[in-house]
Amino acid sequence: MTVETPLIGGPQPVASNNEDSPLNGVKIGVVTFPGSLDDRDAVRAVRLAGGSAIHLWHGDHDLHDVDAVIIPGGFSYGDYLRAGAISRFAPLMEQITAAASGGADALPVLGICNGFQVLTEAHLLPGSMIKNNSLHFICRDQRLRVENAGTFWTSEYAQDEELVIPLKNQDGQFVADNRTLDELEGEGRVVFRYVDGNPNGSRRDIAGISNIAGNVVGLMPHPEHAVEAGFGPDSSARGEVGVRGGTDGLGIFTSVLKKLVG
């Protein structure tokens, strides 16, 4: 059955595909704002990776004991004012910001696309996103390189491993001042970089970054759309795959699950 967004009332866990999986006990919250679009896709990705997903509502004041949080893609609040600018004031974001800032044991948080924009607006990550340099919405299968395989969200990848995952956004050009960029590079906080061409003018080809502790990661392309053979990109960085067979994004979700279990 298609997984529906929750009705009024408490969040309902969506169990993993494999009930015997040791990862099944890990609970990942997926936040829905008004205008979130890829929330159900993120829930599916957690489930396919073997974890349990929980829908979290932006207006809630309770994280419901989740072990990690994903802020999904979309156009929260219509991207009005600036992408992510209104969402950062949601009651749940206060909880997330506090929990994610606690040092080594802090809550792992992943922001995808609009979620990344929210994280920069919430100052959990530096920099900002402006309109693509083409001024168009871009949807394409994008090649990335994992520049730091040491974060909560990338540990299942090898250092410098390449991935193909879909990119789809209007405001995807990552910008920051040179000092911030140098800092990010120097501290190993550039987590993903575009390869085979910069799609949107992002500074230094940056596709994703982390905070210092490595528990908070934001990236513009959508790993949750490369997790299920038959519904992903037509290609993979790992070699030949079937039609829409690319699943290079799944490692993002297994990374955090395994880190949390182990």
Next chain:
Amino acid sequence: MSKKFNIDTVANAEATPGQALPWAELGLKENEYKRVEEILGRRPTGAELAMYSVMWSEHCSYKSSKVHLRQFGDKVTDAMKEHLLVGIGENAGVVDIGDGWAVTFKVESHNHPSFVEPYQGAATGVGGIVRDIISMGARPVAVMDPLRFGAIDHPDTARLVHGIVAGIGGYGNSLGLPNIGGEVVFDSVYQGNPLVNALAVGVLRHEDIRLANASGAGNRVVLFGARTGGDGIGGASVLASESFDSSKPSKRPAVQVGDPFAEKVLIECCLELFKASVVEGIQDLGAAGISCATSELASNGDGGMHVELTNVLLRDPSLTPGEILMSESQERMMAVVTPANVEAFEAIMDKWAVEYSWLGEVTGTGRLIIEWDGEKIVDVDPRTVAHEGPVYERPFHRPEWLDAVQADAFRPEQPADLREAVLELMASPNMCSKDWVTDQFDRYVQGNTALAMPDDAGVVRVDEETGLGVAISTDANGRYSYLNPYEGARLALAEAYRNVATSGAEPLAVTDCLNFGSPEDPEVMWQFVETVRGLADACQELGVPVTGGNVSLYNQTGGVAIHPTPVVGVLGVFDDVARRTPSGWREDGQAVYLLGTTAAELDGSEWANLRGHLGGKPPALDLTAERTLAAILVNCSRDGMIDAAHDLSEGGLAAGLSEMALRFGVGARIGLDEVCERDGIDAFTALFSESQARAVVSVPRSEEVRFNDMCTARNFPTMRIGVVDTENEALDVQGYFNLPIDQLREAHQGTLPKHFG
């Protein structure tokens, strides 16, 4: 605040029978205005006139097309109704696809607004069709956009392409709906009248079907979503139901302005309302706004309705009652709620921060009464507004020029170099890659897209456990329809049907958007009549019913009408979308087969178009052969006998082979001699003819015997024409040319970026 206006109440109308009203400016004809007076037994109030004028417009009342559209119902057999849960007449048709699942889909036009204001016109076209889908109780799961523009190098075309593509993307992407297909065609006949059709598909459980009716006296009527503003006033009547004329003022204020964020929230909040079962009836507000919603809900219900219009939440407090009734502000819905459910309804609105206002209630009087601050301004039988508008038997006759056009067959010069001819075809505006357009649309969101552009059909999964899913394709060929509108409509259906089957799905149902010039021109009217007859006949022959659609008339500027352009969408079903067939081959050594036979049929073809010729007769159509071909393709997909399939249509075999090679960048070695010998044609004809009921497939070696046996058993002509070749990276048509894929791709990809940046 209500006293600011000089309100024309029913009492005032009775007291001042001689007062002149601006019925002509609102688009009513004199005989129509007289009829309004007859129905009411008095002159209408200003508000009533506003309602009748929009609801009796061509766009809302189908007054010129109604008598002909009945054929879609009359020619439906019981067998065709087998899968039909809701037919024509509701917001959209609903089709049973098994396991308790149903699908609703519909295509509509937003042509006129998109010419006047491309971004907003196209955006609100998506918004409108999506609200139709929600109104049926469904979750929208995909959109598609069949588009037609003027000449690619005309100075105004770039304005329209940029605005319309950005508008569709800006709205659809923000709703989280994958855009899985459509068409982009350039032809100078659409210069002043681009066609922007929008299709949406939604998914629901059988028990979730909702209908637009207001029943149960005492139930409350609520308007929710965006506030009502001054945009889109008269959109349906003065914009969509009239030809453009450069001497008249700009009609930009008649175009609505969209807010996709408001619509996205509306989708989620409506789905929550349905799940909680707190609405009895629901209707979206589209053309004719509150006039349409109140009169349709009331006339489909069992009683009447009473509405206090000052309760409507406004964006602009200076709007008059007539303007409020006519406004086409977007992202609004009207629902009927029992008193017991009022609290639950309000809780869901509050959760999603959606504004709402209780307008009134369902009554047992049979009248639609609208008051302004307690004073009666509308008192009508809602059926006379919504369903009993004028019906015209417009005169029509076959154009005299058609004989000369049909006699003017295309006698092509043989191109000196077939390789150059293929490159020219694949770089031409209609055959070139549409990636520049489709890369601006999200095809991934919702995670269920199994095929999208450039494959033959868009395919989405419905049920994650079983893989149950649907395929959709839309097609139309205005040149074929110009040469013969009856056959053109049948050819459009055949192509969409074939596309769906090529992807592996069983064709099930049809939606159509009939785009034409002015019905007041008897020759245009004849084209329309022939089209409807052809489409209804072909639907019957293929056993697929029309479930709903839309008619767009007055697509003409000055005296020049567009080609008749019936856009036909076919929906098919898969037991498991994992079995879908992509349009490109990949495996080295697989056999390439051509299904069907080829005749010298180049009239109306893309090649003729490139040579500036339009005359003769469109390709012959054999619907029995189409049915057999479809059955073969569906069975092959189900039994894993083919790994790639592509239908042959515009551009013929040359386009088919090129597109199959380009899909995954894998070449093939092809021989044409046997086909030429069997069919008595030359290589040029084999490559560029647009004969119907054909497809190319690639068959794994292990499946060749089974595949051939099946085609033989069905007595369908097939021929092995080559082999997939992963080494050579070229389309090698032996004895004629060798075309490296890189070169083909460069030609194919370059055209749209060259023109549009």
